[in-house]
Amino acid sequence: SQHTYYIIANSGINGLSHKERVRLALLASFKNKTLLKLYSEETNWFSDDELSDIQALGGIIKFVNALNISNTNSVQDVKLQSTKEGYDLFVNDQGESIAESYQSNRQKKHIEKVLKTKVNIIFTNA
Known part of the structure; x- marks a missing residue:
């Protein structure tokens, strides 16, 4: 803000x-x-390059914040795996992470921009 x-x-x-x-x-x-x-x-x-880096890092921060949007610290770890279509991001969580799932899918465009490919987010229970 x-x-x-x-x-x-x-x-x-x-x-x-x-x-x-x-x-x-x-x-x-x-x-x-x-x-x-x-x-x-x-x-x-x-410079434009520095602003581009700040934008990428800011987007990553927004995405990471989305993984704890309910402030419950339910996400235990994440794993990024390459696929033919892009990447699968496995999010290992405890309990119901409905808000985190919704918000992270809304913010994944920032990660896709950094990785320059599609990202599929998969929530799994710990």
Whole structure:
């Protein structure tokens, strides 16, 4: 969110330069490419390649967050396996991970963009 971006970007964090804080703020507040561009235009410190990396990492963070959307820590581990069609991502969980299944399937586009292929998410019980 915009609030998250401004709090992190404008806080003094020991050991981080202002540019590093802005990079961290862009990651923490990542919602989509449009907002990333909007926030990054404030400083114009990052190249297109750097923004692409931030976008990819932000997408991974969104996907990982989707795997614990109900805050129950039900996912025990994940395993990525190559297939002819792309990848199968096996998510080993405890209990019913209905919310995690729904949200991770909504956010898998971010992982597919990084891997440049289709990803099939398969939930299995521990």
